[in-house]
Amino acid sequence: MSNRPAPPPLPDDPIDVKQSHVVAEFQHDVALTTCRLDPQARFAFAGAEDFNVYRWSVDGGNESKTVFSGHESWVRCLDFSPDGERLYTAGYDDRIGVWDTAAAKPKPLEMIEAHKGWVRWVKVNRDGTRLVSCGNDNLIKLWSLPDGKLIQEFRGHERHPYAVLFHPDEQRLASFDLMGNIKEWDIASGKELRSFEAKFMWGFDQKFRADMGGARDMIFSEDGKTLIVAGLTNVTNAFAGVHNPMILLFNWENFEPQHKLTDASYKGMSWGVRTHPEGFLAAVGAPQGGSKGAIWFWKPGEEKPFHTVTLSHCGRGLDMTADGRRIAVAQFDGLLKIYQLTRKS
Amino acid sequence: MRRDTGCHRIDHALSRRGFLAGTAAGAAAMGGVLTPAQADQLQSGQKRLLQVFLQGGFSQFETFDPKPGTKYGGPFRQIETSVPGMMICELLPHMATRMHKLSIIRSINLRTNDHGKGRLFMEKGRNVGEFPYVGSVAAKYLAPPNPTLPTYLHITTRGLSDNTNAFLEAQHAQMKLPGTKAPDNLARPDKLTVEAARRRADFRAQLNERFSGGKGQSAFTETFDSSFEMAERLMSQKGLLEAEPSGKDLERYGSHPFGRRCVLARNLLQNGATVVKVTHHGYDTHAENFNFHLEQLGEFDQTFCMLLDDIEATGMLDSTLIMVYSEFGRTPKINQRYGRDHWGASVSMALGGAGIKPGVTVGATNKEGTEVSDREVDAGHLFHTYFSALGIDPTADHNVPGKSIPIGDPAKSSIKELLV
Numbered sequence: 001m002s003n004r005p006a007p008p009p010l011p012d013d014p015i016d017v018k019q020s021h022v023v024a025e026f027q028h029d030v031a032l033t034t035c036r037l038d039p040q041a042r043f044a045f046a047g048a049e050d051f052n053v054y055r056w057s058v059d060g061g062n063e064s065k066t067v068f069s070g071h072e073s074w075v076r077c078l079d080f081s082p083d084g085e086r087l088y089t090a091g092y093d094d095r096i097g098v099w100d101t102a103a104a105k106p107k108p109l110e111m112i113e114a115h116k117g118w119v120r121w122v123k124v125n126r127d128g129t130r131l132v133s134c135g136n137d138n139l140i141k142l143w144s145l146p147d148g149k150l151i152q153e154f155r156g157h158e159r160h161p162y163a164v165l166f167h168p169d170e171q172r173l174a175s176f177d178l179m180g181n182i183k184e185w186d187i188a189s190g191k192e193l194r195s196f197e198a199k200f201m202w203g204f205d206q207k208f209r210a211d212m213g214g215a216r217d218m219i220f221s222e223d224g225k226t227l228i229v230a231g232l233t234n235v236t237n238a239f240a241g242v243h244n245p246m247i248l249l250f251n252w253e254n255f256e257p258q259h260k261l262t263d264a265s266y267k268g269m270s271w272g273v274r275t276h277p278e279g280f281l282a283a284v285g286a287p288q289g290g291s292k293g294a295i296w297f298w299k300p301g302e303e304k305p306f307h308t309v310t311l312s313h314c315g316r317g318l319d320m321t322a323d324g325r326r327i328a329v330a331q332f333d334g335l336l337k338i339y340q341l342t343r344k345s
Numbered sequence: 346m347r348r349d350t351g352c353h354r355i356d357h358a359l360s361r362r363g364f365l366a367g368t369a370a371g372a373a374a375m376g377g378v379l380t381p382a383q384a385d386q387l388q389s390g391q392k393r394l395l396q397v398f399l400q401g402g403f404s405q406f407e408t409f410d411p412k413p414g415t416k417y418g419g420p421f422r423q424i425e426t427s428v429p430g431m432m433i434c435e436l437l438p439h440m441a442t443r444m445h446k447l448s449i450i451r452s453i454n455l456r457t458n459d460h461g462k463g464r465l466f467m468e469k470g471r472n473v474g475e476f477p478y479v480g481s482v483a484a485k486y487l488a489p490p491n492p493t494l495p496t497y498l499h500i501t502t503r504g505l506s507d508n509t510n511a512f513l514e515a516q517h518a519q520m521k522l523p524g525t526k527a528p529d530n531l532a533r534p535d536k537l538t539v540e541a542a543r544r545r546a547d548f549r550a551q552l553n554e555r556f557s558g559g560k561g562q563s564a565f566t567e568t569f570d571s572s573f574e575m576a577e578r579l580m581s582q583k584g585l586l587e588a589e590p591s592g593k594d595l596e597r598y599g600s601h602p603f604g605r606r607c608v609l610a611r612n613l614l615q616n617g618a619t620v621v622k623v624t625h626h627g628y629d630t631h632a633e634n635f636n637f638h639l640e641q642l643g644e645f646d647q648t649f650c651m652l653l654d655d656i657e658a659t660g661m662l663d664s665t666l667i668m669v670y671s672e673f674g675r676t677p678k679i680n681q682r683y684g685r686d687h688w689g690a691s692v693s694m695a696l697g698g699a700g701i702k703p704g705v706t707v708g709a710t711n712k713e714g715t716e717v718s719d720r721e722v723d724a725g726h727l728f729h730t731y732f733s734a735l736g737i738d739p740t741a742d743h744n745v746p747g748k749s750i751p752i753g754d755p756a757k758s759s760i761k762e763l764l765v
Contacts (some may be wrong), residue, residue, distance in 0.1 A: 030416065073422060092420040200602075210627045239401070239631055239633075240630050240632055241631060270683070286682065300589070314681040314682075
């Protein structure tokens with residue numbers, strides 16, 4: 001149980017990630033699977049390996065922990081309505097949960113039977129009228145909000161799609177599957193428009209005869225020109241997790257890889273990535289072999305991160321406030337940390 | 346201790362008379378669907394062993410001992426089976442509808458987390474010493490006098506070359522088939538005529554006769570001779586090994602390598618094989634245990650069930666012991682890579698077919714699956730159980746001249762509640 005006091009008000013200091021420091025820390029007794037900050041950055045949410053989602057008030061200490069119970073399996077992806085009033089949860093119990101974000105005693109407002117197999121990803125569009133999901137039935141599904149009705153199915157992935165997003169133009173979707181296939185979809189027609197095989201983010205383990213790959217996080221740049229994918233590369237032993245974390249910057253206009261960011265000093269996986277308003281990337285990574293995780297700060301195009309924060313354990317999720325002054329990181333050891341990317345007050 | 350140190354020829358321990366009556370009737374009833382070879386097998390009362398080995402150590406949580414909603418339970422749910430009260434992981438929906446034909450053991454403690462030691466213990470029923478694998482023992486005591494195929498076949502694309510027969514005769518050693526193709530160099534070379542091959546075989550036999558007269562040389566000649574015999578048997582069955590599965594088989598079993606291997610396993614069993622082991626690789630899931638089990642068991646579940654269905658449909662289920670097993674299980678604790686590591690302390694497996702009471706669950710683990718809480722057994726008990734089920738007394742000695750070597754570990758015994 002953390003007794004860390006509430007974080008101080010945000011200062012006007014300039015962003016300086018080399019002075020990043022923890023301003024709030026929340027502890028759960030089970031490994032966390034992902035994390036998000038709500039749009040107003042009032043709350044930090046995390047999924048866990050115990051079927052529940054947990055909410056903490058960012059300035060409320062560990063005692064503010066509130067359980068969102070209703071799924072019958074793990075939740076590995078969360079998203080919010082633009083006003084922050086609704087929380088959407090992607091459950092490995094095939095369902096999408098709909099919740100009142102700030103409820104004192106949360107109960108699911110709705111559980112949508114969404115996919116045959118895990119729901120791996122949910123994402124709400126900019127005006128909050130649509131939600132897109134993907135699951136282990138190899139389908140991408142478009143839902144209307146708030147009624148939760150299915151509008152469109154997108155068929156074309158032959159292996160599990162791991163993530164799906166709205167392009168900022170809201171006319172197209174982007175998806176990424178186990179095999180490293182990036183697909184562009186036309187929302188209106190449901191048709192696949194373009195496809196690219198990012199085989200460098202996939203590997204077939206000859207010894208164990210199995211595929212390893214897929215996106216572990218995925219976002220668009222604000223201008224929609226770049227798809228940014230967190231995952232892995234250089235698979236040498238899939239079953240032992242021997243590969244390198246990778247952040248792919250994929251040029252959405254010419255549909256070609258633009259930058260491949262890897263830190264060879266780390267083995268494992270990248271589980272989260274965000275773009276900072278000042279143009280750099282923050283990514284969180286998972287270890288292989290040792291127990292240390294990392295937050296990497298990258299400038300696109302540079303070979304090495306310009307700053308790295310070592311984590312006590314594997315980082316499994318990352319989110320950032322809209323102003324870029326704080327990030328949240330979920331860890332394997334049940335810790336959810338809020339970092340401030342400025343000097344200490 | 347139930348060791349019998351007197352002369353106890355295993356041949357005397359076999360009890361086939363009662364079995365013959367039942368299978369002959371079954372064969373008559375199945376007359377319309379059996380091939381002549383299958384009908385002959387059933388008439389002969391031959392028993393068989395099918396080993397389905399999930400290499401690497403499958404997770405007991407994600408198969409036969411699910412613990413959903415507990416600390417280490419993982420993301421998968423449990424589902425009901427055709428046996429009231431028996432729950433298994435949702436990754437095995439096809440098996441779930443057939444559990445009234447199979448039984449589960451949830452309380453195996455191997456006391457090792459090592460691949461090699463776990464595998465050898467599960468195969469030999471003893472954790473130290475040079476003893477034959479269950480497949481070699483079954484081959485020795487179940488194979489007919491003039492088998493049409495090598496008696497212990499292992500369909501696998503890789504694996505160690507073990508001394509599976511230990512002190513048993515060389516012809517009971519495991520022969521590996523490289524996936525679903527015939528071994529290399531199986532065909533008679535074009536330049537070697539049938540007559541020349543016959544003369545060569547005669548010459549080899551003459552040399553064997555002279556050579557085996559020397560002290561200690563008979564074992565060598567027997568080993569070489571069995572190699573030739575195995576090769577000859579395989580040559581005569583080359584078509585069986587190379588046959589392309591039918592479209593219907595591929596649809597039912599799957600067109601992936603494991604599907605094809607199981608079609609071959611079925612064909613071998615239906616054509617006189619005594620012991621067939623088929624390996625499905627890829628369960629050593631130190632990372633992404635859940636994604637990999639989703640993939641691997643997705644292949645295994647339907648494929649295995651088609652094999653089970655076909656064995657039953659041809660009337661061979663009552664005479665074929667079926668094992669689904671690994672070298673150990675996987676840790677309750679989920680590591681940083683969403684993996685589970687090696688775990689021998691609470692392992693599960695499934696058994697069915699010949700001599701096995703169906704629909705039984707043996708033993709239990711505690712709430713979080715960290716240890717056996719009821720009816721602890723190990724590979725020694727399992728070894729006894731296999732042979733009791735096959736009608737072979739595991740407390741009897743092997744038929745090795747001048748030595749008293751019990752088939753099963755004398756300190757262990759059969760799991761009685763599993764036996765018919």
